[in-house]
Amino acid sequence: MKRVFYICIAALLLVSFALPVSAEAFSQGDASGDGKVTAMDYMLVKRYVLRKTELTDVQLAAADVNGDGKVNPYDYMILKRVVLGKGEFPCLHDYDETVVGNLHIFTCKKCGHQYEEFDGQLIG
Secondary structure (H helix, E strand, C coil): CHHHHHHHHHHHHHHHHHCCCCHHHCCCCCCCCCCCCCHHHHHHHHHHHCCCCCCCHHHHHHHCCCCCCCCCHHHHHHHHHHHCCCCCCCCCCCEEEEEECCEEEEEECCCCCEEEEECCEECC
16 A cells, blocks of 8 residues: 555656746745745755856746846846845846826836836936
8 A cells, every 4th residue: 555655656756847837936046946945945046157057047037036038147146145135136127117298207117116208217
């Protein structure tokens, strides 16, 4: 009976690893996709930066913590500081736009950063 139980558990584990992981499962810094940012995430990023492992496109998106389109030592340093409780992730700015005539005001929903454009020209 125990043998059947262990075979069933092994089969469930194999199936769960074969299921595709959605992009929603990964968030900023969560390169492992386990739902939390831990030392495992910064070790994955470190190994990637040192070219010791490959990451999927979804993992790369999560590992790019500063949002510059690349995963490099800077991302690793930010991630390490976050895990150690000595820093936080930079805001990736999700802007709301307010239009008043030709003036467009963009305000980040998360941090409040703001800039303005007038007739397509950046003014502040």
